[in-house]
Amino acid sequence: MNKTPRHVAIIMDGNGRWAQKRMLPRHIGHIKGAANLREVVKACFTRGIECLTVFAFSTENWRRPPDEVALLFDLFAQYLNKEVEKLSQQGGRLRIIGDRSAFPLELQQEMQRVEAATAHNQKLQLTVAINYGGKWDILQAAKNWQIAHPYQNVEQITVAELDPYLSTAGLPDPDLLIRTGGESRLSNFMIWQCAYTELYFSSEYWPDFNAKSLDDAIDGYAKRVRRFGKTDEQVMKISARSSQH
Numbered sequence: 001m002n003k004t005p006r007h008v009a010i011i012m013d014g015n016g017r018w019a020q021k022r023m024l025p026r027h028i029g030h031i032k033g034a035a036n037l038r039e040v041v042k043a044c045f046t047r048g049i050e051c052l053t054v055f056a057f058s059t060e061n062w063r064r065p066p067d068e069v070a071l072l073f074d075l076f077a078q079y080l081n082k083e084v085e086k087l088s089q090q091g092g093r094l095r096i097i098g099d100r101s102a103f104p105l106e107l108q109q110e111m112q113r114v115e116a117a118t119a120h121n122q123k124l125q126l127t128v129a130i131n132y133g134g135k136w137d138i139l140q141a142a143k144n145w146q147i148a149h150p151y152q153n154v155e156q157i158t159v160a161e162l163d164p165y166l167s168t169a170g171l172p173d174p175d176l177l178i179r180t181g182g183e184s185r186l187s188n189f190m191i192w193q194c195a196y197t198e199l200y201f202s203s204e205y206w207p208d209f210n211a212k213s214l215d216d217a218i219d220g221y222a223k224r225v226r227r228f229g230k231t232d233e234q235v236m237k238i239s240a241r242s243s244q245h
C-alpha cells in the first residue's frame with residue numbers, strides 16, 4: 001500500500017527564533033523561511049505529494065509589529081513575482097486561501113493572475129494560506145452557503161453541504177499536518193479540514209526543516225494506523241482485503 005500522504009499541510013513556525021538564536025533580526029528568519037519553502041516544495045514534487053498547503057500568515061498575525069507584517073506581505077508578493085513561473089514549469093498549481101479583502105487591489109489582482117496562469121497544472125497543488133484563520137473559514141462558508149440557499153433553513157445544512165463553501169473546496173482533507181518550531185498547537189489553521197489529520201510536531205525551526213526532515217515526518221505518518229472511529233480489527237480487515245487486489 002502506498003503510504004505517501006496525498007495532502008501535506010505545514011505550519012511554518014520558528015522563523016523569528018531561528019534568527020534570534022543567531023543574534024540576527026527576525027526579518028532575516030522570514031527571508032530564510034521563504035527560501036526554505038522553495039526547497040520543501042521541490043522535495044514534495046520528487047516524493048509524489050499531490051497537495052501541499054502552507055500557513056504563511058494567520059488572522060492573528062496582525063497583532064505583530066507593523067514593520068514585521070509589512071515585510072511578510074512583501075515576501076509574499078516577491079514569491080508570487082519570482083517563484084510562480086518556476087513552480088508552473090514543474091507542473092505546480094498555486095492557490096491562495098484567506099481573506100483577501102485586506103490586501104491592496106494590485107496584490108489581489110496579482111493573486112488572481114497567478115492562480116489563473118497555473119490553474120491547468122496537475123502535478124502538485126500548492127496552497128498558500130495568507131490572512132487565513134480556521135474560524136474565519138468556517139464562518140465565511142456558513143455565510144456563503146446561506147447566500148446560495150436563501151430559502152433553505154440553516155437547520156438543514158449538513159457537513160457535506162458546507163464543504164464546498166470552505167476556502168479549500170476541491171482539495172482532499174490533509175492526511176498529515178506538520179508544525180515546525182516546537183509548539184504543539186494548531187493556531188487556528190484548517191481546524192475543520194484537520195478533524196482527522198495525523199499531526200506531527202517537529203522541534204526544528206522552519207528555516208532548518210529540510211527534505212530529510214520531511215522524510216522523517218512521512219516515515220512517522222506511514223507507521224500510524226488511521227482508524228477514523230473504527231476498531232483496529234475492522235481497519236485490519238479492510239487493509240487485508242485491499243492488499244489482495
Ligand code: IPE
Nearest residue numbers: 012013014015016017056057
Ligand atoms: C512563522 O515564524 C512565520 C509567521 C508566523 C508569519 P514566526 O515568526 O512565528 O517565528 P517564531 O515563532 O517567532 O520563532
Ligand code: IPE
Nearest residue numbers: 011012013055056057058187
Ligand atoms: C502560526 O504561527 C501562524 C503561521 C505559521 C503563519 P504563530 O507563531 O503565529 O503561532 P502562535 O501565535 O505561536 O500560536
Ligand code: MG
Nearest residue numbers: 013014015181
Ligand atoms: Mg511563531
